[in-house]
Amino acid sequence: MISAISEAIFVINSAGVIEMINPLAAKLFGAHNEMLIGQTWTDYLQSPFKDEYQSLFDVWNKANASNKQTAPFNHGPKEIIINRGDSTLLEADLSLSCLPSMQMGSEPLFIGIMHNLTNHKAEYHKLRHLAHTDKLTGLANRHAFDDALQTNWNDSINHDQPLCLIIIDVDYFKIFNDQFGHVNGDKCLQKIAKVLLDALPSSNAMAARYGGEEFVVILPNSNPLTAEYIAQKIQRSINQLTFTDLGLPAQTKISVSQGIACERGGQYRTPTALVCAADTALYRAKSSGRNRINISG
Ligand SMILES: Nc1nc2c(ncn2[C@@H]2O[C@H](COP(=O)(O)OP(=O)(O)OP(=O)(O)O)[C@@H](O)[C@H]2O)c(=O)[nH]1
Numbered sequence: 414m415i416s417a418i419s420e421a422i423f424v425i426n427s428a429g430v431i432e433m434i435n436p437l438a439a440k441l442f443g444a445h446n447e448m449l450i451g452q453t454w455t456d457y458l459q460s461p462f463k464d465e466y467q468s469l470f471d472v473w474n475k476a477n478a479s480n481k482q483t484a485p486f487n488h489g490p491k492e493i494i495i496n497r498g499d500s501t502l503l504e505a506d507l508s509l510s511c512l513p514s515m516q517m518g519s520e521p522l523f524i525g526i527m528h529n530l531t532n533h534k535a536e537y538h539k540l541r542h543l544a545h546t547d548k549l550t551g552l553a554n555r556h557a558f559d560d561a562l563q564t565n566w567n568d569s570i571n572h573d574q575p576l577c578l579i580i581i582d583v584d585y586f587k588i589f590n591d592q593f594g595h596v597n598g599d600k601c602l603q604k605i606a607k608v609l610l611d612a613l614p615s616s617n618a619m620a621a622r623y624g625g626e627e628f629v630v631i632l633p634n635s636n637p638l639t640a641e642y643i644a645q646k647i648q649r650s651i652n653q654l655t656f657t658d659l660g661l662p663a664q665t666k667i668s669v670s671q672g673i674a675c676e677r678g679g680q681y682r683t684p685t686a687l688v689c690a691a692d693t694a695l696y697r698a699k700s701s702g703r704n705r706i707n708i709s710g
Pocket residue numbers: 549582583584585586587588590594595596597598599602624625626699703
């Protein structure tokens with residue numbers, strides 16, 4: 414009967430043994446439905462779900478043993494990961510409910526209804542990536558930067574570790590745009606983004622586009638000396654950029670001004686205060702002639 418239902422459905426007993434399963438559910442488990450009958454369904458769950466459902470049933474079985482009536486059981490929908498018959502993993506949501514014992518006889522049975530989440534998850538990850546990425550440069554965008562700064566700030570305070578920030582602003586970019594056009598200006602920003610990514614010292618460091626021709630680098634667990642070293646590396650690489658591949662004159666050069674601020678031992682009260690300090694340092698770098706690095710404090 415359940416074969417005709419257009420949902421992925423299986424029925425198990427209180428020991429977790431599969432008594433019935435339709436082809437749609439069997440497909441999610443990655444095995445033929447006849448092969449699955451008599452098997453323990455939790456054997457197809459990825460850790461920690463296997464342990465979670467086993468202890469859920471242990472608790473229910475104990476409660477049921479001390480009760481004359483079958484205890485109610487409704488669980489989910491909950492996201493699970495299925496370790497399929499062919500060893501691939503599949504994300505699904507699962508609702509499990511106890512079938513009324515009046516209709517089903519004395520042996521309690523449970524019905525599981527699953528939905529394949531693979532496409533939803535892929536779409537979710539794609540949208541999440543788009544929401545956190547700057548379209549032009551491929552760097553993290555301002556939104557992702559704000560999130561990452563808060564997370565790094567919390568880690569820095571909780572583990573008493575330093576946290577440095579470099580704000581980077583392209584010098585005289587308006588002139589570059591006016592001379593060579595916005596399309597070349599865009600390509601210039603892409604080259605800068607690549608320099609920043611190449612300069613990151615570790616996988617937990619982050620480069621983001623702060624807005625317009627302004628960028629920011631987060632350096633977790635770094636001291637001011639490391640931050641200055643990274644800024645110098647960025648400065649050198651930016652000064653060495655060439656634009657002949659865009660058809661621009663060989664002598665075309667750009668520079669950036671950089672402001673550094675570092676949180677150590679509660680120097681700044683909030684992440685915003687750290688950003689403001691780096692911004693003030695950037696302002697000093699600009700006003701002292703550009704193509705400069707200034708460190709706050
Ligand atoms: N091509 C391009 N230009 C941008 C983009 N975002 C901002 N800009 C340009 O960046 C320029 C910034 O100009 P200003 O704020 O005057 O700064 P600047 O000319 O770089 O001068 P200083 O910062 O004072 O050295 C403007 O011309 C903006 O149009 C972008 O996504 N693409």
